[in-house]
Amino acid sequence: MEKYLPLLKKTALFEELREEDIGSMLKCLNAYQKEYKEGGMIWGEGETVGSVGIVLEGRVQVVREDVHGSRIILTEWGPGNLFAEAFAPAGIKEIPVSVFASVKSRILFLDFGRIITQCSAHCVFHSQLIRNMMRVIARKNLILNQRIELLGKRSIREKLLSYFWAEQKSSKRTRIALPFNRNELADYLCVDRSAMSRVLGQMRREGIVSFKKNVFELHLKEADSGTAF
């Protein structure tokens, strides 16, 4: 466990807490780890969930399957990120989504009830933890709003560009390694894979992106977007 303390210290949930305190808090939060292989299901739709997950290694996808079998990737998270943090505080019993490990992953689970309940006098960090939890959920809220904006774009091209810009901005690199293969990217942007492939090909021929496998490079600044459509 010690191995992951530096990572945990950097997560939003443990912000402003000291590394040496986190260890003792984890016990207080009934923490346990579990490993998942690629494609392994962490939670299935309809399950009852009372804990939050933190990605220690690997990546997870929060997914929802339509009645018609069409699949949408709601969110995707890598190391240091929390997931399923909103269900318990919202009073949701059966979660409306499934969560998968998209690659071999190691997940840390924390008892949600313990996070928001002031335990005993000696655990003085709880109020900080609650504040942090609120911040985590609030930030996720903003991320979801950005996602809504992305999905509101009218064309595949705009969705791709918006997504690339956002990734570029957050990673601060021009070359970005997407956490998706083409199928997953299409499910994330909510478009048809082959149609997306066609648009990607057009954009490549026009010289505004280049890519190889899941590594993309954008030869267009956001400021140029006026010329892109």
Place this chain on the structure above:
Amino acid sequence: MEKYLPLLKKTALFEELREEDIGSMLKCLNAYQKEYKEGGMIWGEGETVGSVGIVLEGRVQVVREDVHGSRIILTEWGPGNLFAEAFAPAGIKEIPVSVFASVKSRILFLDFGRIITQCSAHCVFHSQLIRNMMRVIARKNLILNQRIELLGKRSIREKLLSYFWAEQKSSKRTRIALPFNRNELADYLCVDRSAMSRVLGQMRREGIVSFKKNVFELHLKEADSGTAF
């Protein structure tokens, strides 16, 4: 103010608190009201916001304008609902959205800092208030996820049907009065207004919806959806 106490008691923020306590809490939270006329701007994109809003009367729309001028209605709230509750806890200074009153509205503002700060010993309700605040934000999180799912639908028809079903389910009526005119509905579903109008016309001719102005009736249960596409 007393006039609105019954409404406030029913809001998620004051859940499990007694009506007579809410009055004194409002002072503690620096509460003040303001009235807006139809179309009045409550906050503009880029403004600094440290308070949360509660709709007392009327309706508000949280909106974001694209660079190209295309407009998307992120969320829409009526009496009893909170808005802008995520910015302050997320540490956002300049809000990335605008908020309008879509009809004549009366808004109650609460100082966010005061909500999450344990004030003094005599205000014993604060921990309940913080728990409630977390629940509010978490629930909104789920609502945003539903919105993402809606926008993930591939056709205007599916978006319309999903929206109608959701409205029907939450209002528990077959006839639903939408809080949108056609332009706004299109901006909410992120589609072209005239294209939407065309699809609505088709659906009407097929007999699966009827509508007059903003009152819609759906002659199709969700279970029938297999036949609808």
Place this chain on the structure above:
DNA sequence: CAAAAACGGTTGCATTTGCAACAAAGGAGA
């Protein structure tokens, strides 16, 4: 009351998209 603005529907047309089927390329395992 009259003019202006807002609203909602319609239509033609070019483009985009979804869908299905197939082909090429790459990887994993026997």
Place this chain on the structure above:
DNA sequence: TCTCCTTTGTTGCAAATGCAACCGTTTTTG
């Protein structure tokens, strides 16, 4: 190495969508 399976790109085609323009109706406003 060969085979099988997954991934990615391509293509034809019908259908859906965005866009722009226009028109009739309703609502607002001076």
